[in-house]
Amino acid sequence: MSVALTTIGFDADDTLWHNERFFSMTQAHFADLLSDHADSTPLMDRLEAAERRNLPHYGFGIKGFTLSMIETAIEVTNGKVSASVIGEILDAGRDMLSHPVDILPDVVPVLERLRKDHKLVVITKGDLLDQERKLAQSGLRDHFDAVEIVSDKTAEVYEAVFRRHGTGADQGLMVGNSIASDVTPMIAAGGVGVHVPHELTWNLEAAKTPDSPRFFEIAGLGALPDLIARITATSTLPKG
Template sequence: MPITTIAFDADDTLWQNEQFFRITEQRFADLLAPYTDAPDLNDRLIASVTKNLSFYGFGMKGFALSMVETALDVTDHRVPGTVIAEILAAGRELLSYPIETLPYVDQALGRLQETHRLILVTKGDVFDQERKLAASGLADYFAAIEIVADKNPATYARIFARHTDGPDRTVMVGNSLRSDILPPLAAGSYAIYVPHDLTWSYEHAEEPVNEPRYARISHLGELADAIARLEAVR
């Protein structure tokens, strides 16, 4: 019973994403520099984003609203309306950055599409994720696309039941231990971790230890061999 389905994360697994949020964070700090000397400005922004996940979800919109909330908070509501407008504009710019696929993506998807069912499992704002997928040119590789509000074991169980031959014949591939690795393992599938140089602190977690259904690779060019190794120990 070989692995028949490969599920992929999107942001920072197939294309660059976090680097544009880092650029926006720096723009945010520059805009507020004349109005606050808070040494923990970035930490307060990330805390606001994390707190607001249950209200706004993941993605650009929640990030932009959290920047506004943080700006008001750290300046005791003294920040000018013109600066708030520039902060919102910086948030909108997240929708205009070019989509840059990561190394080996096309080669890996093209090769594995011939032998496996490929599906995409990404979280965030539907409009933004659909825009990035269309701009990437990768949509045709996938037999199914799931854009979800969050990634947890129940989410993966539902997706595996709908699109795969079962979790025990599915592997999830992604750059986030918290979202792409631990939940699908808990749902009964295999998981392959592809670290990215930039990963949001919220997504950090400890790697699985002594887990035969888990593997780590350096880039997607190593994916086919990693899957073969996982199948060998089934």
């Protein structure tokens, strides 16, 4: 008896298209702007601390990142940051919100192959308008049965999404570049989590590799169809 794996969830940023590279470029520009007040490494540490503090208030995405840069600039200059620097930070944030969408390798053929036998769902977090923009500009929308833009990725969220668009998380698989967001909570929801490492990953998404038989890692998205074929060829999905 083959396993009924009915629904495949895909993370968007740095799974379907590049994203973190634009944050890295903006951070480098931010370090240049504040170079007279702080060295790059401690400045990035303070920016990361601000992002962690602000996540419960601003959520994930570029707008919260921009506000965290402004807050950090105020802190490291003891409130003396110039209006022109604040303006450049705001310009950098706007530039990020209009950056081109660069699709990662193998995405389109993988989606075309998997859609023949599975429901496909984009499950992404971040700013609603920005995520909608990127999905529209990517040209990938028609490959998916549904799109879910969520405030955070938790086991409860995955349970609800895979129940709404499939036959439950226990017959679902989530693939993405973040172990913390895409893999661990999906496994906790009862499904399969597949990690596809990206060359750049936000520090706040760092997490330990799960010790679970429902955890898998592949070098690139192109390996996903064969992995799914192997999983569905087994008699049962592991429960632990």
